[in-house]
Amino acid sequence: xxxxxxxxxxxxxxxxxxxxxxxxxxxxxxxxxxxxxxxxxxxxxxxxxxxxxxxxxxxxxxxxxxxxxxxxxxxxxxxxxxxxxxxxxxxxxxxxxxxxxxxxxxxxxxxxxxxxxxxxxxxxxxxxxxxxxxxxxxxxxxxxxxxxxxxxxxxxxxxxxxxxxxxxxxxxxxx
Amino acid sequence: xxxxxxxxxxxxxxxxxxxxxxxxxxxxxxxxxxxxxxxxxxxxxxxxxxxxxxxxxxxxxxxxxxxxxxxxxxxxxxxxxxxxxxxxxxxxxxxxxxxxxxxxxxxxxxxxxxxxxxxxxxxxxxxxxxxxxxxxxxxxxxxxxxxxxxxxxxxxxxxxxxxxxxxxxxxxxxx
DNA sequence: GATTTATAAGTAAGTAATCACTTATTATTA
DNA sequence: TAATAATAAGTGATTACTTACTTATAAATC
Numbered sequence: 001x002x003x004x005x006x007x008x009x010x011x012x013x014x015x016x017x018x019x020x021x022x023x024x025x026x027x028x029x030x031x032x033x034x035x036x037x038x039x040x041x042x043x044x045x046x047x048x049x050x051x052x053x054x055x056x057x058x059x060x061x062x063x064x065x066x067x068x069x070x071x072x073x074x075x076x077x078x079x080x081x082x083x084x085x086x087x088x089x090x091x092x093x094x095x096x097x098x099x100x101x102x103x104x105x106x107x108x109x110x111x112x113x114x115x116x117x118x119x120x121x122x123x124x125x126x127x128x129x130x131x132x133x134x135x136x137x138x139x140x141x142x143x144x145x146x147x148x149x150x151x152x153x154x155x156x157x158x159x160x161x162x163x164x165x166x167x168x169x170x171x172x173x174x175x
Numbered sequence: 176x177x178x179x180x181x182x183x184x185x186x187x188x189x190x191x192x193x194x195x196x197x198x199x200x201x202x203x204x205x206x207x208x209x210x211x212x213x214x215x216x217x218x219x220x221x222x223x224x225x226x227x228x229x230x231x232x233x234x235x236x237x238x239x240x241x242x243x244x245x246x247x248x249x250x251x252x253x254x255x256x257x258x259x260x261x262x263x264x265x266x267x268x269x270x271x272x273x274x275x276x277x278x279x280x281x282x283x284x285x286x287x288x289x290x291x292x293x294x295x296x297x298x299x300x301x302x303x304x305x306x307x308x309x310x311x312x313x314x315x316x317x318x319x320x321x322x323x324x325x326x327x328x329x330x331x332x333x334x335x336x337x338x339x340x341x342x343x344x345x346x347x348x349x350x
Numbered sequence: 351g352a353t354t355t356a357t358a359a360g361t362a363a364g365t366a367a368t369c370a371c372t373t374a375t376t377a378t379t380a
Numbered sequence: 381t382a383a384t385a386a387t388a389a390g391t392g393a394t395t396a397c398t399t400a401c402t403t404a405t406a407a408a409t410c
Contacts, residue, residue: 002359020283022198026396036361041397043359107282108195112331138343145340146317149324157287165320168313177385201370211387216371218385 005043007033010094013054017097020104021051058098066120075127080175082124082143086150086162100155117144180218182208185269188229192272195279196226233273241295250302255350257299257318261325261337275330292319 011032015024026047030037044050065088069081089096106112121140128136146169154162186207190199201222205212219225240263244256264271281287296315303311321344329335 004360020197022195023283025394027394037396038362038398039360047396104282106331107279108198110331112328114332135343138340141340142321142343142347145324145328146320147324148327149320149322152323152327153287153320156281156285157289165313165316168310168317172317179386200368202368212370213372213388214386222370 004033004035004039008035008040008043008050009054009057012050013094013097013101016051016054017101017104021101021108026050054098054101058102061095061098062116070119070123075130076175078123078127079131079143079173080170082120082147083166083169083173083175086147086154087166089151089154090162096155099151103152103155120144179208179210179214183210183215183218183225184229184232187225188269188272188276191226191229192276192279196276196283201225229273229276233277236270236273237291245294245298250305251350253298253302254306254318254348255345257295257322258341258344258348258350261322261329262341264326264329265337271330274326278327278330295319 008029012024012029015029015032026040027037029050030040040047040050044053065085069078069085072078072081089099121144124140124143125136128139133139150162150165154160183204187199187204190204190207201215202212204225205215215222215225219228240260244253244260247253247256264274296319299315299318300311303314308314325337325340329337
């Protein structure tokens, strides 16, 4: 990948995450990246191709985020790591941008990628089962709903005290 | 309000909720409403004015949604009604559209209207306090996070079994 | 190792279509 | 008949994308 290609991806990530995909023009991306507009189409075919390239690059981030949880064997640790997963949004500006983009796209393109959460859902169900919860499936679903709500809150309002809520949940779940 | 004015508002609500505010053109609204494009600007000044008119009309819906909870005195009923509030999204197609638009705007325009939830947050805090929860404020915040997550899920995936989760929560909270 | 050949990277200046919005004019109603 | 409602036909700006072309890098040939 050339330097200008990287510049385009970086500029597009920043703009898409801030202004939204549809609302960001290719000319603006080119301007921010310091390249001609045509180059975007040379490398990524069209605007959608540019988005896909960003999402593909970011999948490594997503797997890094959840891989650690799925590899964990101790059920209590599974729950603790899941609850704490939101903290990783803070790990780098680009990670934050990537997840902000993901959440924005969820609404902008209206898709709910249920299958992507399926592995985690099953892992959580197993953990709750092991810990003798009466309804492990529903507890797993509930925890995922809580995570989604917390992430939404934090991504839209950076001043939100994520750590505070996480600590409370860890205590509440007895971890 | 003339009939054509109503038609414009209705068409705009449907399109904004489905396609998003920025992504919906005024010409498309006019076409769907069966009026000339210029009429939109005569009645609502600009595209933003049209959005504001929709949101203003919808505020009655919002107050209807929460007013019943705020008027409740029994703390257990406060919690039960809060948890069940999501069911009202199903009450009419326009109510559903209005809330879908609200959630979309939250991401499209990036605002988190914390103050609008303040009354409910306090009501919930009082309810949890009365029920001797150790940390009523955090329990209120957690429940709001859960509500947001559930609403998100349902609005993006209409097949989601909202009733099932609501029943589970009511049982979990002992209501 | 110099020279030609081929490919990839990059740009400037277009394209038609669409955007939010305006103006001039006509129809409707009080 | 005066005001309001409504339309048709515009406006310049911006959209995603294309075209025609140049420059840089690498491969192949002499």
